[in-house]
Amino acid sequence: MEQLFVSPHGRLRQRWGEAFAKARAAARVSDAVALAPDEPRTLWLDGSGLGRAECLAWVREAVATGSRVVLMSAVPGEEEAFDALNQGAVGYCHVEAAPRQLREIALVVEHGGLWMPPELVQRLMGLSLRVVPTPAPAHPQLDALTARELMVAGQVARGASNQEIAASLDISERTVKAHLSSIFEKLAVRDRVQLALAMNNIPTYTSVN
Amino acid sequence: MEQLFVSPHGRLRQRWGEAFAKARAAARVSDAVALAPDEPRTLWLDGSGLGRAECLAWVREAVATGSRVVLMSAVPGEEEAFDALNQGAVGYCHVEAAPRQLREIALVVEHGGLWMPPELVQRLMGLSLRVVPTPAPAHPQLDALTARELMVAGQVARGASNQEIAASLDISERTVKAHLSSIFEKLAVRDRVQLALAMNNIPTYTSVN
């Protein structure tokens, strides 16, 4: 089973290598497919730093190659998850998922399963599915954030501490703080609590009052 | 991993035995759970001959026991599939699925995946459905909080600082902290960020990993 990671930057190549001894990486879908023309393969798309539309187009392109596709997002959300699966992806996870987690996911999708984070399964299935006029309440100005900042913000949005973020991104806590300071300024929030809420489109105390 | 088959008749017991050497069967969910009180277990519900509503109630009962639940239907259909997953099932397949297929499914669900027949995945995901967030069911144990704690929690949920909360409730900052400590314990969260997320029904980092 070929595990092919597609990423523009490849920052996490080492992690992928830990997850799968035979993992290979490429910058584009076509390059990845060329690495394993015949075998059944799993394409892992690193969607960090990409916009929603780009991600989905990417998923569509990857699915069209006849591969199993897993989208890895810096900021997993139910809407993106649903869209990704809708485009034919069979997996959806955090881009920083631990090697052990990645292996679990590979196991699942290789045996015909769908994988997404447990809490998303719950949320997604708890949704009432209706035809609705308005698509989505777009995020404030998430595109003002750099790729790295987005990763940090994404983890704060799930309640992670600086220490956890540092460990997960394999950088010093000091750097996490630097990113956070920059994020706070760009998104005009005061602290990590308001950031966590803003990332989830929840109005905050000061912005309401 | 315990594989427990729940069926009123047990017509397919032999097949299940072929699929899993350790498979056991019972007529009711409670009996099945009693067979494996501790271990993580997978409950396979034989829904053949049951009505839609009965099936779903059954799934709900099984999910409530904390088991992984797979619904086996005599006539798989997308609506039933979605309803089953909606009730918390993690798998949905044909009741006559081959032993090899059953083992695949077990593998998938035991590693956190969802399984349903490939053609159903296609159909389900191909539906142009838009997601509608559910009207936000209140946090499970919110009623465990006292009136005062609820006020504090409510403000944290909107991003307020201890100082702001203290001023707003006209109490000392120390008291706010005391309430918070109590809240953290009752809601099983670590800090105010996770509290803010929990109050808004947003899953948390640590509750996932």
Place this chain on the structure above:
DNA sequence: GCCACCCCTGCCCTTTCGTCCAATGCCCCT
């Protein structure tokens, strides 16, 4: 009355968070 529970608070401590000033290296563009 006693006890349980809630509400409120002080002092003091540790940990975490957030910022300031300063610096290095990388990559891309002009």
Place this chain on the structure above:
DNA sequence: AGGGGCATTGGACGAAAGGGCAGGGGTGGC
């Protein structure tokens, strides 16, 4: 070559957050 943006880190420091210990008050039930 130089400039700008980005990622990274260090040290230091003040500001929050969170908790331990030790109380004050009130209400309500047994």
